[in-house]
Structures are given as C-alpha cells and as structure tokens.
Amino acid sequence: xxxxxxxxxxxxxxxxxxxxxxxxxxxxxxxxxAWYQQKPGQAPRLLIYGASSRATGIPDRFSGSGSGTDFTxxxxxxxxxxxxxxxxxxxxxxxxxFGGGTKVEIK
Amino acid sequence: xxxxxxxxxxxxxxxxxxxxxxxxxxxTFSSYWMHWVRQAPGKGLVWVSRINSDxxxxxxxxxxxxxxxxxRDNAKNTLYLQMNSLRAEDTAVYYCARDSPGVxxxxxxxxxxxTVSS
Numbered sequence: 625x626x627x628x629x630x631x632x633x634x635x636x637x638x639x640x641x642x643x644x645x646x647x648x649x650x651x652x653x654x655x656x657x658a659w660y661q662q663k664p665g666q667a668p669r670l671l672i673y674g675a676s677s678r679a680t681g682i683p684d685r686f687s688g689s690g691s692g693t694d695f696t697x698x699x700x701x702x703x704x705x706x707x708x709x710x711x712x713x714x715x716x717x718x719x720x721x722f723g724g725g726t727k728v729e730i731k
Numbered sequence: 732x733x734x735x736x737x738x739x740x741x742x743x744x745x746x747x748x749x750x751x752x753x754x755x756x757x758x759t760f761s762s763y764w765m766h767w768v769r770q771a772p773g774k775g776l777v778w779v780s781r782i783n784s785d786x787x788x789x790x791x792x793x794x795x796x797x798x799x800x801x802x803r804d805n806a807k808n809t810l811y812l813q814m815n816s817l818r819a820e821d822t823a824v825y826y827c828a829r830d831s832p833g834v835x836x837x838x839x840x841x842x843x844x845x846t847v848s849s
Binding site for chain 1: 766768775776777778781790792793826833834835836837838839840841842
C-alpha cells in the first residue's frame with residue numbers, strides 16, 4: 625500500500641501568517657490526492673481534491689499543489705478557525721491511505 | 732442539506748459483534764459510493780471499507796477483511812457495517828463518508844464510537 629508522510633508534525637504559527645504543509649507519497653499517486661481539515665470532536669472536512677481543486681465552499685486562502693509523489697497544502701493567511709489538524713489522502717491506488725496528519729497550532 | 736448520521740456504536744467485549752448504521756438524507760443515496768473510515772482515540776484516519784452505489788462491489792482494509800461486512804439498503808437510504816470478532820484494536824470512532832463523482836469523501840457523518848474492552 626502507498627504510504628503518505630506528512631511534515632512537519634506540528635506547525636506553530638500566528639494568525640495572518642502563511643502555512644505550508646507537505647505530503648509525500650511512497651510512490652506516484654498522479655493527482656489523486658486530497659486534503660482534509662479536522663477540528664477536535666468533529667468529522668473531517670474535505671478541502672482539496674485532485675491535488676489542487678478546492679471543494680465546495682472552501683475559501684480561496686486554501687490552495688493545493690503537486691503531482692506524483694510531492695504535494696503541498698498552503699493556507700495563505702491563517703485565520704483563527706484554521707487552527708486544526710490536516711490530513712492528506714491518496715485515492716489513486718487501493719487501499720485508500722491517509723497521512724499521519726499535521727497539527728497547525730497557535731504560536 | 733446532505734446529512735449522514737451514524738448510530739450503533741457502544742461498548743462490546745472482545746470477540747463480540749456490533750452493527751453500525753449510517754442514515755443518509757438530502758441526496759440521492761442510491762447514486763453514491765459510500766465508505767467507512769475509522770479513527771482510534773488520539774490517532775489518525777484509517778480507511779475501513781467501501782461499497783459501490785448498488786451494493787454489488789465491496790472492498791476492505793486487510794485489517795478487517797473476513798471480520799467486517801459493508802452493505803447498504805437503498806430503499807431505506809442506509810449504509811451498514813457489520814463487525815464481528817471484534818478486537819481491542821478496533822476501538823475507534825467510525826465515520827461514514829460519501830463519494831461524489833471525481834470527489835473523494837466529500838461529506839462525512841459525525842461518527843459513532845466503538846469501544847472493545849472487557
């Protein structure tokens with residue numbers, strides 16, 4: 625199965641700063657890469673699919689890039705509601721797999 | 732509005748069984764592939780199983796293959812996960828999630844907690 629490695633494990637930033645999250649796949653997933661946001665006690669929410677397409681209702685401060693094995697989620701200017709855990713997921717190969725997550729916390 | 736509501740979780744002894752349900756509303760359930768994804772306490776997300784729109788095709792993670800069965804009743808707009816031979820490592824919040832065409836897991840339920848313990 626494809627292993628997704630997310631880095632860093634924790635990102636400490638202030639509101640208004642730019643966040644850059646990385647997801648690396650153990651083999652190519654083409655563009656079949658999604659990003660999810662999860663807040664404590666809540667279900668995950670889809671942010672990005674197809675590596676760079678924003679899901680319905682997702683603000684444009686969230687953007688995704690990459691293809692093959694290296695992917696990036698960028699939050700251009702952090703707002704208070706963006707502090708959460710972010711997971712990448714590949715769906716190009718069975719089984720679907722998730723990365724271990726990156727926690728974006730308030731500095 | 733799309734809604735997915737899981738139920739059926741609870742405390743069960745090792746070796747026991749449980750059936751989870753996911754009631755769907757706000758969309759044409761019979762047209763969508765559905766998934767179960769779980770999350771152990773304090774841990775990350777793990778895909779468990781998926782079923783196609785008419786129930787004719789299913790897939791499972793190796794960790795649950797032979798013990799869990801996914802099914803659906805399109806007349807009742809409900810997804811199921813029958814879990815047998817439960818182990819302590821199956822303890823998790825179980826989420827049902829919907830696939831839209833070309834969009835993976837675009838809508839999730841709130842989850843139901845399964846605790847396997849003696």
